Amino acid sequence: MxxxxxxxxxxxxxxxxxxxxxxxxxxxxxxxxxxxxxxxxxxxxxxxxxxxxxxxxxxxxxxxxxxxxxxxxxxxxxxxxxxxxxxxxxxxxxxxxxxxxxxxxxxxxxxxxxxxxxxxxxxxxxxxxxxxxxxxxxxxxxxxxxxxxxxxxxxGVNYDNENTFYFVEEYLFNKYTEYSDHILFHISSRIDENKYFIENYFSIFEKLNDKKILISAEPDDFLMAEELSNKFNNVFFIKTKSLHDLSGLIKNVKLFITLDGGAMHLAPAVGTKTISISGKTNMNKWYPWGYEDLVLQDKSKIANNIKPDLVVKKIMEII
Missing domain, CATH: 3.40.50.2000 (Glycogen Phosphorylase B;)
Known part of the structure; x- marks a missing residue:
């Protein structure tokens, strides 16, 4: 050594x-x-x-x-x-x-x-x-x-149950404390195979009509987020200003559901349970640390092929 x-x-x-x-x-x-x-x-x-x-x-x-x-x-x-x-x-x-x-x-x-x-x-x-x-x-x-x-x-450095870490300023945490009983869906991913279509979200939200649901998105998906929030009384779209701003929201909610991307790793690092709807990414290497059992991935490696019922089932198992 x-x-x-x-x-x-x-x-x-x-x-x-x-x-x-x-x-x-x-x-x-x-x-x-x-x-x-x-x-x-x-x-x-x-x-x-x-x-x-x-x-x-x-x-x-x-x-x-x-x-x-x-x-x-x-x-x-x-x-x-x-x-x-x-x-x-x-x-x-x-x-x-x-x-x-x-x-x-x-x-x-x-x-x-x-x-x-x-x-x-x-x-x-x-x-x-x-x-x-x-x-x-x-x-x-x-x-x-x-x-x-x-x-x-x-x-001589060995793993000893260390967790991922992301620092959230107090003002960002306090900004979103009212959402502590909500489920947050982050609906954006840059890669086509990792995207999840609006029809699937419609199906999921119909089955979760008694839950408090939030949506976050990147600017390219703002219209999709607005369409989803306008269709359901229990679904609200929050425009976070940055990934760092999003961290304050994620830290408050009781469950985070996301596609592949930086936010997928951010959530475990702030202590929030994370379900990942995964596409082409090698999830042996990139699963959210501590939540390997909450990864959903189809054999086709196309996220949109994951059935909405499977997403709902995984959510209900947790909450």
Whole structure:
């Protein structure tokens, strides 16, 4: 075992919100193993909320990806912001760097390569061009939470019932306390195979006509959400301003039903039971941590093929 007591450790998780949420148990485990070590992390502006106010990290390096900016000037500003972070990381003289990515990422390894760390952990480049000193095998039949702990095994960090974590400010929680006896449906997903059609929601809500139901959605699905809420007296559509705003709502409700996406990982991280209506996603790897038994997925890997009666049955088993 490599001992990192009183060492400087850099973690890198610069992809999506859900991925970073799945990393939080291992960060907690690392802190418990090395309470006096410096634990810093690199994230991006897109997933920053998933680590903001996390009690187990010392410093957060947050940069904006140039591809997320439209104008040339903003792309240049983003590029210079990233360069500054790389300079700051190089100057910090880290002892170990861990890339939490189950697929090789050249852009993530850049943050490792800029350091002179003795221990550099990551998944092997298929072309064999990476500079990691310790390679981690990515087992896609394991949940992402388990994979993140695999990345820390060389340092003696093991899973010990840690949960995913997402910090919700008190004002956001208080904003939605009136909905504590409601069921919340999040009806948006970006991928066609993960979408669930309005007819299925009609059928579900007809069978739940004695329940208090809320709907949340991304802007592309606002019209669908409004049509559903207008048809049923017990169904209400709430336009949350962001995923972070949505976290305050999710934390209050008694049950959350969602399609694949970041919100699916957000709910367990704030302590809310989560049913996932899943499509093409590999749910061995991405099931909401702690709620594997509440995953609904058809053999076709098309979410819309999941019968509404199955969704209703699962809901009634819980409430």
């Amino acid at each position: 490599i001992d990192l007591t009183n060492k400087k450790i850099l973690l890198v998780r610069n992809d999506n919100v859900g991925d970073l949420v799945c990393t939080t148990p291992s960060i907690e485990g690392l802190r418990k193993k090395y309470p006096n070590s410096q634990i810093d992390i690199v994230v991006n502006s897109y997933n920053f909320d998933a680590i903001n106010s996390n009690p187990f990290v010392n410093k957060i390096y947050c940069y904006t990806k140039p591809k997320h900016k439209k104008s040339f000037l903003n792309k240049v500003k983003a590029a210079f912001g990233k360069l500054k972070i790389l300079f700051d990381i190089k100057r910090e003289q880290y002892d170990a760097v861990v890339i939490f990515r189950s697929g090789y990422s050249k852009s993530a390894e850049l943050f490792s390569n800029i350091t002179n760390a003795k221990y550099k952990v990551g998944v092997k480049d298929p072309k064999g061009k990476d500079k990691f000193s310790i390679h981690i095998e990515a087992n896609h039949n394991k949940n992402e939470v388990e994979f993140c702990f695999d990345c820390l095994l060389p340092f």
